[in-house]
Amino acid sequence: FEPGHSWADGELALQVSSSDDDGLGVAFRFNSPEHYYVWSMDRQRRFHILGKKQGDTYETLAKNTATYVPNQWYDVRVVLDGAKITVYVDGQKDLEATDKTFAEGTIALYSWGCAGAKFRNVRWTPK
Helix, strand or coil: CCCCCCCCECCCCCCEEEECCEEEEEEEEECCECCCCCCCCEECCCCEEEEECCCCEEEEEECCCCCCCCCCEEEEEEEEEECEEEEEEEEEEEEEEEECCCCCCCEEEEEECCCCCEEEEEEEEEC
């Protein structure tokens, strides 16, 4: 991992946990605070979401009604292959979408109102 380095295709793997109940996840193909994809899980609102932020607009690319258990570590893998984005949680496919807006970028850890967010073992493997 090199801060500020830009990647295109490959696999992002990390572990996430929270003692809170709000949103936590990871942003990827991050180009600026206004241009990125994000995968997030939210216990309070009962969803996992794969989204895109472009300027002032957020777009939901995929969503489900999954939640998370506080203080449990989750293995998250984000596989980027061209326009195809696939997210796995604990080895199971969680969400998938196809979008070609952002071809490359860096990564950013994501938390929304989640005071108890924890991240570890962040790894990037290029394709």
